[in-house]
Amino acid sequence: EVQLVESGGDLAQPGRSLRLSCVVSGFTFGDYGISWFRQAPERRLEWVGRIARKASGGATQYAASVKGRFSISRDDSKSTAYLQMNSLKTEDTAVYFCAREAWSGLDSWGQGTLVTVSS
């Protein structure tokens, strides 16, 4: 069974950092790209960024709203993707999801982890 499990969500003060993890099981992690999404309370899903599989170069792309503050990495030996969030802002408050990239969509999602940015 394909599973993605996020962790690392917490309460953080503005300007601080957090690192989220996405541990996967049930498939060969290295064969897939991973995207991160977020959803603020009562708001729509927002794509945050992605990391391609290593065979495709492992490139990363980011949404304009987080570029320069957030970074995504992966450790294929641990079947884990990471979302490093620096210089957090109150508007980063959201549930963060990781998702597996299939050929034409995101076919499996984690349950999400809550990040609250507040002083």
Added chain:
Amino acid sequence: QSVLTQPPSVSAAPGQKVTISCSGSTSDIGNNYVSWYQQLPGTAPKFLIYESTKRPSGIPDRFSGSKSGTSATLGITGLQTGDEADYYCGAWDSSLSSWVFGTGTKLTVL
């Protein structure tokens, strides 16, 4: 970052049919496949349609997808109360090298 346009809400009675539209541009829907997602309250999104028209295993044939030009449509027939959810369309944006998702549509089954 661009966003695909969906109606904020749609509603219909149990057993009826509803369609949800998704409008984009040539860089996303116009040149790439569309996918659809169902998000029940308090849960993660669920993969509903891929390659614009195909259903993953386990998704009932009450759900269908279509695409024409820079727009796509999700259709749901035989509505059930359990279909009440938010629905999102998504597509790869070739010019931005990013995923773009829709504004989301809340389905109410009256």
